[in-house]
Amino acid sequence: MKNEHGQVILILILVMTVALAIGISVIQRSLSDISTATRVEQSSRAFSAAEAGIEKVLSGGGLTVSFEDNSSNATVTQNLQPAVNTGFGFQDPLECPPGKSGLAKEEVAQVWLADPNSAANPPAEYYKGTNLSVFWGDSSASSDDKAALELTLIYHDGTEYKSRKWFLDQQAAVRNPANNFSKVNCTPVTFASSGIKYQCKYVIGGSGDPDGFLPTGLMLLRARLLYNKTSQPFAVRAETNCQDCSIPPQAQELVSEGFSGQSKRTIQVCQISKVVPFYFDYAVFSAGDINK
Amino acid sequence: MSKERGFSLIESLLVVVIIGCVVLLLANIPNALMLVSKSRHMSLAKEIAAKQIEDKRTINYPDIGLGSSPISDARLDLLPQGSGTVIIGVENEDTPDPDDWIPCAIDICTNGEAAKQVTVTVNWVDNNKPQTVILKTMIAEGGINQ
Structure with a gap:
């Protein structure tokens, strides 16, 4: 108990x-x-x-x-893209559109060469270089995916807006039907800063350009990729090593x-x-x- | 037999401890339940306030009128004595007219930016104590969603 x-x-x-x-x-x-x-x-x-x-x-x-x-x-x-080049030296290449991996077929990219924030008409000049490098195409894309590039440069000659066009194609010789684009001999280019490999480089206004130097009063560069099957990158870079050769911040x-x-x-x-x-x-x- | 009549010291202590624990529990459980209800109300009030800011962001900047207006949200009924106001801009203290509103306080918009201050206040009562959630932000011309 x-x-x-x-x-x-x-x-x-x-x-x-x-x-x-x-x-x-x-x-x-x-x-x-x-x-x-x-x-x-x-x-x-x-x-x-x-x-x-x-x-x-x-x-x-x-x-x-x-x-x-x-x-x-x-x-x-606040981070500007690309960062303004304050002194001499090459600016980093600008991929366009900023923050996007590439352009789809016939999609248009735009690069401001005048000051996009300028209230004046025409906008104040910013990039004053006589030439400009453009890079396009993804070098890791398949061998039959070679993009062509249509470039439109808008500039103001002091009295009116004008444009200049380039049609660049690494496959111009074999396109069927023929497109009459300028044939570009391409060798892949890689930038260590971004790690992106481009199929082609062309210098507009460069020594190999039959149109000669770029005009003054540069406003806009518009680029369109053609023939590409996948989205491919496009970039520009100031080719000249000088102080006024900085592309204005695009974003x-x-x-x-x-x-x-x-x-x-x-x-x-x-x-x-x-x-x-x-x-x-x-x-x-x-x-x-x-x-x- | 004589030992069985009373309780031992251990038994008495145990009873005291047990009663103590029971009293402690009974005293705290209502308080704990009240806290649960308070936290639920606080979260709901925050949701209502955040929704008001999101709604204001969907309006075109020029159409966001200055002044104070009551919040209309069915969820306010879930809060005891729930009410709230959305205030766009601030009252200008430099002028004698109290109804004179400016979009943004001078010490915040130091460069005269085209921006309006938004202050959302949600009030309710928990356990007879007034509670408030206040969210403050800004909406600018050409800003987010504009």
Whole structure:
């Protein structure tokens, strides 16, 4: 009988232990819930501050925002692409469109050679080189996937806008039907900085170009890949090693970091300079007006 | 037999400990349940506030009027005494007219940017205590979604 009394206590302790465990877990759960909710709120405040940072820079303001009464703030980092060449030396090649891996067949890429942010008409000159290297095609693509390139250079000769065209094809001799493009002898080029291998390089305005030097008043270069089966890269690079031979920034990458309490949220935005719509080429060369 | 009449010291201590634990649990569980409910309300309030900002971003910049307006969101009914306001811009403290609003506080838009401050406030009551979630951001001309 004495032993049985002890059993009651054991069972009681067991029951109490289970009840205690359940109770503690409920309390712990509620504490972690409230902690999570607080963090989520801080995180939202940080995100809203980061968005405010982006908005402020896009509207021409400074790189910091601070809502002191809401204990949130944001700092924005601005990266221009390509970075402006401040001194002598070659600028990194610019892949176009920025941040994209390539151009599909007949897709148009645009490179600003004048200052895209200039309010003047015509826009202020920026790139003043007499020649420019263009790179196209993916050298790792299959051997029957060789792209041709159509280039349109828009420039302002002091009185009116004019254009100059190049039609470049490494396979011009064997295209069927014949396209009458200029035959280009291509050797693959690799840039160590980007690691991208191009099928072809051509220097417009270079010594091998029958059209001679590039004119002054350079505005835009538009490129279109033809015949390619897969998306292939296109890039330009200033060929001359001089101070005014920097291609203007075509895009800016904004990285905004918002802070609130212990939370940090980051937003990244890429803003590409104004892009002329694809029907621009047809408008320039149409005989009459183009109506919607 | 005489020993069996009373409780031993160990038994008494155990009873005291057990009763203590039970009292502790009973005292804390309502509080814990209240915290769970509070965190749920806090998350919901944050969702409502974030939705308001997203909605404002879909409006053309010139059409975003200045001033204060109440939030209309069915989920506010899920919050005890839930209410909220969206404030676009800030009241201009430099002018005597209190209804004179400017898009952005001078100390924030230092370069006169074309941007409007957005302040979303959601209020509710938890356990007779007023609670608030405030989100602040900016919407600029030519900015995100514009």
